[in-house]
Amino acid sequence: xxxILIITVLLGVIIHSVSIKNQVERGNVIYSRAPMKExxxxxxxxxxxxxxxxxxxxxxxxxxxxxxxPLSAKVMSGADLSEIKGVKAEEKDxxxxxxxxxxxxxxxxxxxxxxxxxxxxxxxxxxxLLIGDILGFYQKSYDVDDESEVLILPRRIELDxxxxxxxxxxxxxxxxxxxxxxxxxVRGFRDYRMSDPMKxxxxxxxxxxxxxxxxxxxxxxxxxxxxxxxxxxxxxGDMPTYSRRQEFCISAVRTLVEHFSxxxxxxxxxTNALTPDRKHKYQVAYDGxxxxxxxxxxxxxxxxxxxxxxxxILMEASKEGxxxxxxxPQRQESVLRVLNDLEHSRGITLVRLFADQEARDDxx
Numbered sequence: 001x002x003x004i005l006i007i008t009v010l011l012g013v014i015i016h017s018v019s020i021k022n023q024v025e026r027g028n029v030i031y032s033r034a035p036m037k038e039x040x041x042x043x044x045x046x047x048x049x050x051x052x053x054x055x056x057x058x059x060x061x062x063x064x065x066x067x068x069x070p071l072s073a074k075v076m077s078g079a080d081l082s083e084i085k086g087v088k089a090e091e092k093d094x095x096x097x098x099x100x101x102x103x104x105x106x107x108x109x110x111x112x113x114x115x116x117x118x119x120x121x122x123x124x125x126x127x128x129l130l131i132g133d134i135l136g137f138y139q140k141s142y143d144v145d146d147e148s149e150v151l152i153l154p155r156r157i158e159l160d161x162x163x164x165x166x167x168x169x170x171x172x173x174x175x176x177x178x179x180x181x182x183x184x185x186v187r188g189f190r191d192y193r194m195s196d197p198m199k200x201x202x203x204x205x206x207x208x209x210x211x212x213x214x215x216x217x218x219x220x221x222x223x224x225x226x227x228x229x230x231x232x233x234x235x236x237g238d239m240p241t242y243s244r245r246q247e248f249c250i251s252a253v254r255t256l257v258e259h260f261s262x263x264x265x266x267x268x269x270x271t272n273a274l275t276p277d278r279k280h281k282y283q284v285a286y287d288g289x290x291x292x293x294x295x296x297x298x299x300x301x302x303x304x305x306x307x308x309x310x311x312x313i314l315m316e317a318s319k320e321g322x323x324x325x326x327x328x329p330q331r332q333e334s335v336l337r338v339l340n341d342l343e344h345s346r347g348i349t350l351v352r353l354f355a356d357q358e359a360r361d362d363x364x
Contacts, residue, residue, distance in 0.1 A: 028056040029102075031129055033067060034148045036111075039297065042152050045076060045113045048124060057104040064130040065098045070122045073114040119154045119247060121301055123147060151300040154251040156258070162358075163259055166325055166351050170225060170265070173323045173349050188216045224283075225260060226317040229253050229271040230328040230335065232306050245329035245355035246304045252327050252353060254299055257284070261292045268320045269295060272308035276301040280308060281316060310335050314342055322349055329355040 029052070036047040050067065054060055069075070075091050090097050102108055116122055125147035132139035189205050192212030205213035229249060235242060253269065260267045261284075269282040275298055282298065284291045310328075317324050324342075328335060331354040342348050 029054055029060060029063070029129070029131060031065065031127065031144050031146070033124065033127060033144075033146050035124070035150045038149070039151045039153060039293075039300070040116070042119065042155050043115055043117050046073070046116060046150055048112050048114065050110045050112065052100070052102055052108040054102045054104060054106050059101065059103045059106075060131060061101055062130075062132045063100050063102055065096075065100070066128040066130075067096045067098070067112075068126040069094045069096075069114060069124065070116070072118055073116050073122065076113045076115050116150075116152050119152050119250065119300055121149055121151055123149045151297055153296055153300050154247065154254045156255050157248065157251045159252060159255045162252075162325075162351070162353055163256070166225070166256070166323075167263075169323055169349050169351055173321075189213050190216055224266040224268055224321045226268045226270060226320045226324045227253060227256055228313055228317045228324055228326045229269070229273060230306075230310050230313060230326065231271070231273045231304050232310055232328070232332070232335065233330050234332060242329075248355040248358065249327045249329050249353075250299055250302060252355075252358075254296060256325060257292060257295060268317070270313050270317050270320075271302070272306050272310070272313050274303040274305040274307055278307075280313065283320075310338050314338060318342060318346055318348055322347065323351075324348055325351045325353065327353045327355075331356055 031050075031052055033048055033050045036049060040046050050065070052063070052065075071094055073094070075096070096112065098110075100108065127144040127146050128141065129144055130139060130141045189202055190213070192201060192206075192214045196214045200214045202213050202215050231246060231249070233242060233246070257267060257269065267284055269284065271280055277298075282295055284295060314324070314326070326339060339350055339352065343350050
């Protein structure tokens with residue numbers, strides 16, 4: 001009688017092993033892991049959801065998951081790695097290993113919260129699954145193609161004094177351009193109207209067409225601010241200071257563009273850093289915030305590699321308007337010469353922000 005029972009159990013285990021093998025080979029066990037959203041603020045809860053699905057009617061008694069995380073990601077304290085009933089989980093070396101039983105036709109979900117402090121793009125990938133039967137007659141280990149990414153935005157920083165200076169300069173430039181004709185902002189011509197000021201008449205075009213023609217001005221260039229981020233730097237071997245100053249500059253750009261959008265001020269962002277689409281100029285007219293979201297993603301993906309000279313980006317900025325906010329990680333004599341020349345020879349109004357003067361290098 002005992003022999004029959006043992007044989008029956010062994011046959012059951014063998015049959016189950018074969019069924020597990022078939023499930024794996026037919027793709028009946030499905031694993032996925034993805035963030036709940038793509039963009040996060042630094043030091044906030046990045047939520048990753050793991051989903052396990054058993055499409056077969058047979059249970060899987062032993063399933064082990066190994067989920068890997070970027071080195072900068074820290075599992076938040078109090079995260080319940082075993083919130084699914086029957087899951088045993090352990091976190092070690094930026095890896096979470098979990099063992100679970102999953103029944104037939106069952107779907108399991110688990111959310112893990114991690115925190116990332118630095119701006120950038122972070123990839124979550126490299127999960128591994130091990131599926132087997134109760135007694136270990138059959139085990140199958142394989143990698144999962146589960147790559148996903150999250151963006152961590154630059155930090156907002158306190159720039160009230162700089163913002164006040166920029167707004168005052170902006171108002172001065174706007175008033176000056178209302179009182180003084182600026183040929184650089186002419187975008188076209190049209191027939192004269194009785195309400196048009198006499199100073200807007202183009203006498204050249206009037207003579208050509210033999211009727212009164214008035215100039216049309218580009219309102220974006222009249223009322224826009226150019227924000228120039230120059231990442232050029234004379235490196236002295238101090239990597240922490242270098243990184244801190246560069247990140248301060250990128251955070252300063254974020255703080256300024258958000259303030260301008262809140263105030264309804266159009267602006268152009270120009271940089272010599274390496275951007276994801278390899279553009280160096282982004283023109284943003286206030287539109288309720290949709291374009292600023294795209295620009296913030298550009299800042300999150302920005303790589304600190306100088307692709308153009310300081311002269312190139314400043315010449316580009318000088319075409320956009322008469323007010324430039326120049327942001328640079330380091331005060332350099334060569335850069336100061338270019339700025340002074342631009343200010344005096346072209347009548348450009350400049351607001352300068354150097355990270356080595358504003359940011360505390362002893363900050364954590």
